[in-house]
Amino acid sequence: MKATVVVRPKPGILDPQGQAVSSSLRHLGFDVGETRVGKVVDVELATDDPTEARTQLEAMCSRLLANPLIESYAIELQSE
């Protein structure tokens, strides 16, 4: 099955990339407040069992995909 992991800078963590994006958006005339830039990781898993998939994805996030000091993550399973 397929899943999507979204990794975000934690609230309160300085996000210079997000700041650069919001300032560029304002230059373009968009009325925006803060923007934050994270990452999207699409993962294809061998398993079709949602519980097993979630367990594996949690492990992937804590071991590699996110750094818990500065990032939070959200896991989304795609139903067929």
Next chain:
Amino acid sequence: MSSREDRPLIAVVVFPGSNDDRDAQGALAQLGADARRVWHDEPSLPEGTGAVVLPGGFSYGDYLRCGAIARFSPILQAVAAFADAGRPVLGICNGFQILTEAGLLPGVLRPNASLAFVCRDVAVRVEQSETPLLARCRPGQELTLPVKHGEGCWFADDELLAELDAAGQIALRYAPGSNPNGSVADVAGVVNAEGNVLGLMPHPEHAVDALLGSVDGALIMGSLVDAARLSAAAPV
């Protein structure tokens, strides 16, 4: 003839994308070490290794987060065991990033606050010289060292920072007004609780020859050579 004890063996780990390994090797050789470059895919460190350097560069293209992929290189297990045994390990720039991702040093390195790559000499203050890796320095001493990085903004939350500060683990700080990257509390380098693992963003290996400017880096690289000599002579 120089024996092993005279010229201690220092392993400089080379990852795909390392680019300061030869400078580190040259600086250490100039300071009296037998420095050898070791490919990251090796399962173990050379017999008789007295110290390890993780050099600067852009291992694995800095994909995902800088240092995040290199920490899974086979040699890192051997380096972690070496560090756990109390032996000296120095991480410079990308090496520092790898050590934090591997959990061998506290905190994490993030993109510079300015989002710009910085490449210049900075003033760095020695906060403590109890760690053997800064033994040739004096506390309070100011060193001139080059930095060159895009992701050198060290971060720890308030709680961790207070803990590290109290434990004397903040080993190096940028001098007031010299912080090149937005690093929390001007931190330029940290040691582990035992004091045998040091990571720093500035490049001491580029500052060992008067021909190229400052020679202050020789104090740090020389301290590593001293520590390697002691470590190589000690029983495993």
